Amino acid sequence: METRPVLYIGNKNYSSWSLRAWLGLKVAGIDFEERLVPLMTEEWDAKAPVFSPSAKVPAYFDGQKTIWEALGILEYIADSRPDTMLWPLDMDVRAIARSVALEMHGGFGPLRTHMPMNCRKSLPGLGRKDGVEKDIARIGDIFKMCRTQFGQGGDFLFGHFSIADAMYAPVVTRFKTYGVELDPVGNAYMQAVLDLPAMKDWYADARDEEWVIDVSEVG
Structure with a gap:
């Protein structure tokens, strides 16, 4: 069975960078599992360095590799799924x-x-x-x-x-x-x-x- 990609994000009230990746993936119709880790908590301190090389959100794990930074994540989707039309064609x-x-x-x-x-x-x-x-x-x-x-x-x-x-x-x-x-x-x-x-x-x-x-x- 194919593994669903995972997007790690922070608090939706505050995390602007999480919103960028999350919204781009949602509008593009990408199926993914969302995992929210609350910012500035003990849980964050323990988990962030594990799921993200930069210890920041967002981070996207596709089952084989982790991609971090919102723009990097969305560029990867635009390249791997051109049908999403995440960039203008011209x-x-x-x-x-x-x-x-x-x-x-x-x-x-x-x-x-x-x-x-x-x-x-x-x-x-x-x-x-x-x-x-x-x-x-x-x-x-x-x-x-x-x-x-x-x-x-x-x-x-x-x-x-x-x-x-x-x-x-x-x-x-x-x-x-x-x-x-x-x-x-x-x-x-x-x-x-x-x-x-x-x-x-x-x-x-x-x-x-x-x-x-x-x-x-x-x-």
Whole structure:
């Protein structure tokens, strides 16, 4: 019997990187077993170095090998399962999508620091500290550019849901939590992400979690 792949994740309320891999796999229709290990607990300290070479989440075990980092996991799925269409088919458009995804992977430090992901909270107006407005403006520009230039085939950045959308999904949750409004194009895109059935499932699970990480709470 074929072994189901396993995706190790952290708390759904807080773990933005877990959301990226989890959402990408769900929307792509990949069958996997989810194993949640609560962050900053004794269980985490014991298990994380075992299931992940980096001792971080997400980590994906396909029965033979472990792949870690959300972008690495989703790139592996895009390569091994091209039918998932996790990247645009056109090479030039795919290059833009990768650039957008990598900008998210390595950037927007002020936003990440001052607006931590917290799906359970509504904190409009908080987190607007040094550098955050610049990050918000740049993300709004990315959303508008992608939607207007490449998004005609659907509701997402490049039409069909792609890795780029998975990478920005935690930003959408942050903008929801902290009451960040963009232009009509950006707002419509964010609503499309929030309306994904998998995204609704993630939010429902986050609301039901009992764990609270004080250092990740704002307000």
